[in-house]
Amino acid sequence: MNAVGRYIHDNRDRYVRELTAYLAIPSVSAVPEHRDDVRRCAEWTADSLRRAGLEHVRLFETPGHPIVYADWLHAPDATTILCYGHYDVQPPDPVELWESPPFEATVRDGRIYARGASDDKGQLFIHVKAIEAHLSQLGRLPINVRVLVEGEEEIGGTHLADFVRDHRELLASSAVIDSDSAMFAPGVPSIPYGMRGLVYFQLDLRGTTGDLHSGSFGGAVANPAGVLADMLSRLKDQDGRVTIPGFYDDVRSLGDAEQSAFAALPFDDEAFRRSLGAPRLCGEAGYTTLERLWTRPTLDVNGLLSGFTGVGAKTVIPAVAMAKLSMRLVPDQNAEGIARQFEAHIRAVAPTTMDVTVTRLACGDPWLAGVDDPFVRAACRALEYGFGKAPVFTREGGSNSITTIFEETLGATVVMFGIGLPSDNPHAPNEHLALDSFQRGILAAARLYDEIATIR
Amino acid sequence: MNAVGRYIHDNRDRYVRELTAYLAIPSVSAVPEHRDDVRRCAEWTADSLRRAGLEHVRLFETPGHPIVYADWLHAPDATTILCYGHYDVQPPDPVELWESPPFEATVRDGRIYARGASDDKGQLFIHVKAIEAHLSQLGRLPINVRVLVEGEEEIGGTHLADFVRDHRELLASSAVIDSDSAMFAPGVPSIPYGMRGLVYFQLDLRGTTGDLHSGSFGGAVANPAGVLADMLSRLKDQDGRVTIPGFYDDVRSLGDAEQSAFAALPFDDEAFRRSLGAPRLCGEAGYTTLERLWTRPTLDVNGLLSGFTGVGAKTVIPAVAMAKLSMRLVPDQNAEGIARQFEAHIRAVAPTTMDVTVTRLACGDPWLAGVDDPFVRAACRALEYGFGKAPVFTREGGSNSITTIFEETLGATVVMFGIGLPSDNPHAPNEHLALDSFQRGILAAARLYDEIATIR
Numbered sequence: 001m002n003a004v005g006r007y008i009h010d011n012r013d014r015y016v017r018e019l020t021a022y023l024a025i026p027s028v029s030a031v032p033e034h035r036d037d038v039r040r041c042a043e044w045t046a047d048s049l050r051r052a053g054l055e056h057v058r059l060f061e062t063p064g065h066p067i068v069y070a071d072w073l074h075a076p077d078a079t080t081i082l083c084y085g086h087y088d089v090q091p092p093d094p095v096e097l098w099e100s101p102p103f104e105a106t107v108r109d110g111r112i113y114a115r116g117a118s119d120d121k122g123q124l125f126i127h128v129k130a131i132e133a134h135l136s137q138l139g140r141l142p143i144n145v146r147v148l149v150e151g152e153e154e155i156g157g158t159h160l161a162d163f164v165r166d167h168r169e170l171l172a173s174s175a176v177i178d179s180d181s182a183m184f185a186p187g188v189p190s191i192p193y194g195m196r197g198l199v200y201f202q203l204d205l206r207g208t209t210g211d212l213h214s215g216s217f218g219g220a221v222a223n224p225a226g227v228l229a230d231m232l233s234r235l236k237d238q239d240g241r242v243t244i245p246g247f248y249d250d251v252r253s254l255g256d257a258e259q260s261a262f263a264a265l266p267f268d269d270e271a272f273r274r275s276l277g278a279p280r281l282c283g284e285a286g287y288t289t290l291e292r293l294w295t296r297p298t299l300d301v302n303g304l305l306s307g308f309t310g311v312g313a314k315t316v317i318p319a320v321a322m323a324k325l326s327m328r329l330v331p332d333q334n335a336e337g338i339a340r341q342f343e344a345h346i347r348a349v350a351p352t353t354m355d356v357t358v359t360r361l362a363c364g365d366p367w368l369a370g371v372d373d374p375f376v377r378a379a380c381r382a383l384e385y386g387f388g389k390a391p392v393f394t395r396e397g398g399s400n401s402i403t404t405i406f407e408e409t410l411g412a413t414v415v416m417f418g419i420g421l422p423s424d425n426p427h428a429p430n431e432h433l434a435l436d437s438f439q440r441g442i443l444a445a446a447r448l449y450d451e452i453a454t455i456r
Numbered sequence: 457m458n459a460v461g462r463y464i465h466d467n468r469d470r471y472v473r474e475l476t477a478y479l480a481i482p483s484v485s486a487v488p489e490h491r492d493d494v495r496r497c498a499e500w501t502a503d504s505l506r507r508a509g510l511e512h513v514r515l516f517e518t519p520g521h522p523i524v525y526a527d528w529l530h531a532p533d534a535t536t537i538l539c540y541g542h543y544d545v546q547p548p549d550p551v552e553l554w555e556s557p558p559f560e561a562t563v564r565d566g567r568i569y570a571r572g573a574s575d576d577k578g579q580l581f582i583h584v585k586a587i588e589a590h591l592s593q594l595g596r597l598p599i600n601v602r603v604l605v606e607g608e609e610e611i612g613g614t615h616l617a618d619f620v621r622d623h624r625e626l627l628a629s630s631a632v633i634d635s636d637s638a639m640f641a642p643g644v645p646s647i648p649y650g651m652r653g654l655v656y657f658q659l660d661l662r663g664t665t666g667d668l669h670s671g672s673f674g675g676a677v678a679n680p681a682g683v684l685a686d687m688l689s690r691l692k693d694q695d696g697r698v699t700i701p702g703f704y705d706d707v708r709s710l711g712d713a714e715q716s717a718f719a720a721l722p723f724d725d726e727a728f729r730r731s732l733g734a735p736r737l738c739g740e741a742g743y744t745t746l747e748r749l750w751t752r753p754t755l756d757v758n759g760l761l762s763g764f765t766g767v768g769a770k771t772v773i774p775a776v777a778m779a780k781l782s783m784r785l786v787p788d789q790n791a792e793g794i795a796r797q798f799e800a801h802i803r804a805v806a807p808t809t810m811d812v813t814v815t816r817l818a819c820g821d822p823w824l825a826g827v828d829d830p831f832v833r834a835a836c837r838a839l840e841y842g843f844g845k846a847p848v849f850t851r852e853g854g855s856n857s858i859t860t861i862f863e864e865t866l867g868a869t870v871v872m873f874g875i876g877l878p879s880d881n882p883h884a885p886n887e888h889l890a891l892d893s894f895q896r897g898i899l900a901a902a903r904l905y906d907e908i909a910t911i912r
Contacts (some may be wrong), residue, residue, distance in 0.1 A: 009612060011844060027690070029768075030766065030767065030768035030769065030770060031766060031767065032767060045501060047770070075719065090770060091764070091766060091770055093567050093764065093770075094667075105507060120824070143699060152771075155768050155769055156769055181671075185526065186724045191522070195671075196671060198671070198771070200769040200771065202769075207732030207734060208732045208733050208734045209732065209880070210553065210733075210885060210886075211550075211884045211885070212732065212883070213854065213878070213882055213883040214754075214758060214782060214784070214883075215652060215654070215755045215784060215852070215853045215854025215855050215885070216638075216652075216749070216852070216853050216878045216882070216883075217749070218749070218754040218756050218784050218853060219739050219740065219748040219749050219752050219753075219754040219784070219853065220728075220737055220738070220739045220745045220748045220749050221732060221734050221737060221738055221739075222738040223756050223757055224690075224905075225688075225756075225757035225758070225759070225760050225779075226688065226692070226755075226756065226757045228683075228685070228760070229684070229685040229686075229688035229689045229757065229760075230684075230688075230689045230692075231686035232682065232689075233682075233685045233686045233688075233689035233690070234738070236682070236686075238755070250811035255729040255853065266617045271805050272676075276664045276665065276668065276673070276677060277664050277665030277666075278663060278664045278677050278678070278806060278810070279503060279808060279810060279811065280589070280809055281676055281677060282676070282677055282809040283675050283676045283677075289676045290677040291496055292676045292845070293672070293673070293674070293675055293676050296675050296745070297675075298670075298674040298675040300670045300674050300679050300681075300682065300773055301679055301680075301681035301682045301762070301763070301774075302670060302763050302764055302768070302769075302770060302771060302773070302774070303681070303762060303763035303764040303765045303772075303774070304681050304684070304685075304760040304761060304762040304763065304765070304774075305760060305761060305765040306757070306759060306760040307757070307760065307780065308547070308549065308758055308759040309760070309761040309778065309780075310486065310487065310547065310549070311486065311488060312485075312486035312487070312783070312817065313486065313488065313611055313612055313656040313658075313758075313780065313817035313818050314486060314549075314610075314758060314759070314780070314883070315654070315656065315758060315782060315854075315855075315883060316758050316759075316883055316884070317756055317758070318758070318760075321760060322765065323681075324512050324669060324763070324764060324765070324769065324770070326769070326771060328671060328674050328675065340720065352735060352736060353734070353735060353736055353738045354734075354735060355735065360636075361768065361769040362769050396670055396671070396672070397671045397672050397673065397674060397675065398669065398671025398771075399671050399771075415756075422669070422672045422673075423664065426669055426672070427667065427668070427669040427672075427770070427771060428667040428668060428669070428691050428772070429665075429666055429667070430666075443537065443899045
């Protein structure tokens with residue numbers, strides 16, 4: 001083990017303490033009340049980069065939450081990479097289901113529990129610590145490294161995309177290492193090469209000026225909650241297929257090679273079902289679970305609110321009803337096109353009995369990359385070094401539109417380099433990260449820079 | 457004007473002050489946190505009856521909220537009536553839409569605004585003050601009067617029904633005067649002779665143990681919010697007719713006489729629509745608005761809750777989804793039968809992808825009475841005395857299962873004797889009562905006892 005590796009080994013406890021401090025900041029980008037916390041978290045991120053030895057550390061303001069940038073560019077003959085991550089987190093709701101407070105990191109059974117432990121503070125932090133290890137032990141990095149950390153990933157914000165387009169020179173890199181990813185299974189290091197796209201909407205219906213007594217008025221006015229249920233129900237047919245005209249037109253069929261590769265992955269439907277506590281799995285007929293998750297588009301209702309939701313019976317016809325819903329997209333669906341098709345469809349089916357408002361909250365394309373790229377191969381070797389085992393190639397059901405934007409704007413190869421797990425509850429109560437993976441991740445990230453330096 | 461009438465006239469301001477104190481008690485029966493307030497309100501009600509000169513005033517405990525009873529039985533040769541009302545109120549939600557605090561009664565433009573002003577504290581209080589006027593001015597009432605005030609009307613509680621069945625002798629009366637009613641329109645005193653029944657349910661769906669990331673899991677598990685929307689949507693067909701098997705089997709057709717009488721009432725669809733702020737009215741084809749409200753059954757969603765309902769976009773597959781829904785029933789539908797049909801229907805259509813729980817929250821039969829009964833005729837004369845105009849006969853869309861129970865258990869004629877208006881916002885923000893109607897109501901109630909004394 002070299003000096004960098006030894007340093008990483010020796011500083012294990014300090015890394016956990018620092019991560020605990022990072023996780024204590026409730027940087028919930030979706031909730032306006034947390035605006036100051038989000039900024040404080042950006043500043044904490046910048047400080048940690050400065051302490052790691054990076055230069056040109058600064059916050060860039062956006063119309064939303066700030067972007068953090070830093071770099072180390074003293075390897076003039078070497079290539080340049082950009083490490084990407086996000087310091088914002090999902091809301092902790094429902095808070096009452098957490099076994100320990102979401103913003104007081106707690107270690108149990110070798111895992112650290114807190115909102116952001118896995119998505120993405122913990123995964124981003126492995127690069128901060130890997131860079132620190134190189135600079136503190138060797139005084140230099142083997143390649144040029146930039147770090148870019150945003151605060152709007154969890155709200156599908158568009159400000160980072162604008163920032164990347166406006167700062168091509170500042171960000172110029174041959175590869176982007178994306179920390180916001182995951183391993184396929186415990187002990188199975190992975191490189192995902194595809195992600196689904198996302199369009200997200202809020203639907204608001206208003207039937208009357210105020211709530212009405214359901215006895216005095218029931219039968220003579222349309223009910224927004226009932227109409228909303230109708231509208232949502234008619235977005236899918238009886239087989240669960242999305243009924244928005246044209247929705248499946250551009251969906252690419254899965255080739256035999258990928259189909260076989262996915263089938264060879266260690267995946268057990270029954271164990272998956274049990275882990276979710278679902279009575280049974282459910283999805284498009286004719287596809288395996290992994291194919292449904294990685295290669296097929298979806299439409300999900302993410303939230304519903306209308307009328308009386310307290311304890312007991314209130315006989316009210318709600319004045320308004322609200323739904324949040326989103327679609328995951330796959331190659332070659334186009335997010336903007338699907339979003340327009342959805343908006344047109346809602347306009348077409350909206351009843352004349354109430355006001356219907358559609359608000360677009362996110363819109364990002366799917367992503368699919370090659371697996372033979374030299375940066376991808378370097379990442380393979382680094383993960384094998386850190387985890388003692390060659391990674392598998394997977395796709396992800398999640399979305400991150402910035403991937404496509406990095407590719408298109410910087411001409412960079414995007415490499416997914418995550419060490420969390422889908423079962424880390426990244427968007428649910430009791431989010432966590434295995435501390436063994438965290439430590440191996442730091443080692444793998446430190447090795448990644450060395451492996452990239454060998455690319456000719 | 458006799459001594460009673462003069463006394464009522466002279467005490468107008470005091471009545472409003474006392475009602476204001478009554479309305480200050482947040483006796484929200486549906487909300488467990490208000491349990492002590494509900495009891496305090498029962499005690500306030502009892503004190504007011506005691507101060508009015510009634511005897512045997514006491515609270516009867518129930519498994520829920522207490523029942524208040526009082527009587528004056530010193531007219532041995534005269535008939536006995538029972539004045540019924542309820543001291544509990546609807547929740548004030550959404551509180552932010554109130555122009556003045558819901559439990560600080562405020563007089564504006566001749567109306568008193570507060571939760572319960574109309575439904576039912578204000579309407580009940582006219583009898584308390586009418587009885588007080590007789591006893592204080594004449595030392596007696598012309599008939600025997602019992603007063604029965606419950607605290608669970610707004611939650612469709614069953615404890616009053618049990619109480620009535622268990623206390624037939626205590627409550628023995630020839631007529632029940634039900635204060636929980638309404639006038640058809642401002643300045644149009646009315647005697648409703650029909651009410652719809654009510655069955656009310658909560659539906660709870662659970663798909664998985666916890667909320668899931670909609671990217672990592674979307675497409676492989678059923679979505680409780682989506683399934684709930686489907687289930688609700690399939691409770692009605694495209695024409696808005698309820699699809700529960702057998703739902704319409706026992707619905708009685710409207711006769712020509714009632715149809716003509718309803719058509720003769722002063723009712724303007726466009727003014728009604730405008731008053732609700734609805735883009736257009738909506739209901740069963742082939743029926744007028746009044747027919748839809750009074751003579752046709754309904755199914756309404758009263759509340760929806762699932763997943764993320766805050767500001768912004770959270771990409772979650774909810775673990776659970778909840779709906780509250782209710783049906784208004786008409787003669788000759790049977791509430792228990794319809795409730796069982798609904799429960800069987802839900803069991804039949806519930807998917808195997810999630811746990812579905814149905815909870816019955818209310819179950820009461822519709823009511824329809826004759827208009828030639830001598831007590832009804834006495835009420836007509838009393839209302840004409842108080843309001844200077846003969847009342848019209850109407851039905852109500854609302855529900856009060858106690859009506860049927862009074863009839864069946866006591867063998868009493870039930871007379872609806874209300875002075876509020878449907879537009880008083882009884883279950884919505886800014887509930888109010890016209891003070892002129894309140895004052896005329898006290899006069900009419902005082903006269904009612906005299907008119908009933910003349911029945912031979």
